[in-house]
Amino acid sequence: MKIVTQYNPLRFLTFGVSIMDRYLVAELLAPFLFGVSLFSSIGVAIGSLELIRKITDAGLPLSTAMKVFLLKMPFFIAFALPASMLLATLITYIRLSSDSELIALRSCGVSIYRLILPAIVMSLIVTVITFAFNEFVVPAANYEASVILDSALNADRKDFQENNIIYPEFGEVDQPNGEKKEILKRLFYAEEFNGELMKNLTIVDRSKTGVNQIVVSESARWNIAENTWDFFNGTIYVISADSSYRNILRFEHHQLQLSRAPLDFARKGRKADDMNIAQVQEQLKLIMPSNDYKEIRKLKVRMQQKIALPFACLVFGLVGAVLGTKPQRTSKATGFGISVLIIFAYYLLRTIGDALGLSGFLTDWMAAWLPNLFGLGTGIWLLFRISR
Known part of the structure; x- marks a missing residue:
């Protein structure tokens, strides 16, 4: 059969x-x-x-x-x-x-x-x-x-940027015609950084409509406990929309509710080859608001x-x-x-x-x-x- x-x-x-x-x-x-x-x-x-x-x-x-x-x-x-x-x-x-x-x-x-x-x-x-x-x-x-x-x-490797920390933060704002426009909302600059303390800072804040704020400070440190910035020995200039001074405030110690991103940006340290995918994604989150397209494109290519x-x-x-x-x-x-x-x-x-x-x-x-x-x-x- x-x-x-x-x-x-x-x-x-x-x-x-x-x-x-x-x-x-x-x-x-x-x-x-x-x-x-x-x-x-x-x-x-x-x-x-x-x-x-x-x-x-x-x-x-x-x-x-x-x-x-x-x-x-x-x-x-x-x-x-x-x-x-x-x-x-x-x-x-x-x-x-x-x-x-x-x-x-x-x-x-x-x-x-x-x-x-x-x-x-x-x-x-x-x-x-x-x-x-x-x-x-x-x-x-x-x-x-x-x-x-x-x-x-003896190369004294540092996991942070030591001088001239520049962190621009962009965001969308509502225009009078109802449309949204992306503008520079805040510019953070520190002349020196030793890993913990930033020195000789200038912050231009345009996050509020019609009011610009300029903060000049001798030093600043991120306050982990209160999740804010501690600024020391500085001056705050509040400028109206017509470019006139509205107020001037001098301080020895002042706390500002700003983003932690400039600190994380300064501490970026590692190269793409020294990071895994999760770390590259975190780095991308840090630099995305800065609109540094060249660095963003580089990290995206390396991640892929x-x-x-x-x-x-x-x-x-x-x-x-x-x-x-x-x-x-x-x-x-x-x-x-x-x-x-x-x-x-x-x-x-x-x-x-x-x-x-x-x-x-x-x-x-x-x-x-x-x-x-x-x-x-x-x-x-x-x-x-x-x-x-």
């Missing part, structure tokens, strides 16, 4: 780990780990050139140099993970194709989609790992390395890049698996060469997108995701061609 089973074209999407899946994943692991070691080593070697120069010029202790070296490694590992996923899928599927193993599986009715599914699943897992690693480990390690290096070089980089693992996994499944007789060395070319093209597109995003030619989202979108589109196009 012959049993006929109905073929389901979507069966490759059903959950279940087969012997073939375990075999393919086992084949992918070795080149993936090799790629992580290789690309991380290349990145560390290139990045260490500047460190070696500083060690030579400043005579840093070997223990300090090693500590900075180890703290910099997570940064290079984060960039190595997507490249390693490409190398692993490309070399593995090229090897399987060259040994006719893929032909044998295809002859048994296994579709091309089912063949690359283990690579896609592994790429998704690596994507999650890369995102977590790039979010929780890399920024903290980068920041710690910078602090140690600057301290060893932090999200886009992990998804390069998925893109590389798809492209590598699809290219590797093409019928061919090539060696692992050829696969490595193709990997290098694709990686170079990806980071070239990333650099171009970064430049276009910072210049405002592309939106922050498009600038960061340009190489991923290009790679994903190429991978899907190749997949449909091969599956025919």
Whole structure:
């Protein structure tokens, strides 16, 4: 009696780990780990050139140099993970194709989609790992390395802007015709800042309709307990709409209900590479009222890049698996060469997108995701061609 089973074209999407899946994943692991070691080593070697120069010029202790070296490694590992996923899928599927193993599986009715599914699943897992690693480990390690290096070089690193704190605050006001117009509501300026106390301040306040207020003060400090500013030894000038003085108030100590934002802005300290996504978002909230479009655009691009980089693992996994499944007789060395070319093209597109995003030619989202979108589109196009 012959049993006929109905073929389901979507069966490759059903959950279940087969012997073939375990075999393919086992084949992918070795080149993936090799790629992580290789690309991380290349990145560390290139990045260490500047460190070696500083060690030579400043005579840093070997223990300090090693500590900075180890703290910099997570940064290079984060960039190595997507490249390693490409190398692993490309070399593995090229090897399987060259040994006719893929032909044998295809002859048994296994579709091309089912063949690359283990690579896609592994790429998704690596994507999650890369995102977590790039979010929780890399920024903290980068920041710690910078602090140690600057301290060893006597660079006196400060997590705040020391001189000329300028914080403009914009807001919408109602016009006589009922429309809203964005204007400069308040301008905060401090000549010096030591991390806690601001000195020689001038605040121009236009937040009230028809009245301008100018505050000149010798010093000011943020009062955490009362959530306000304490100004010391200064004068408040109240100016009417016709530019005449309405009132002059001299004080030794005066509290003003102003925003804390100038203090947070002065303490911004960290670079984008030293912050995770949540910290970048907080920094954006601080500078948004200032209308510093250049810095705002830069932070938005950097934040999108932090999200886009992990998804390069998925893109590389798809492209590598699809290219590797093409019928061919090539060696692992050829696969490595193709990997290098694709990686170079990806980071070239990333650099171009970064430049276009910072210049405002592309939106922050498009600038960061340009190489991923290009790679994903190429991978899907190749997949449909091969599956025919």
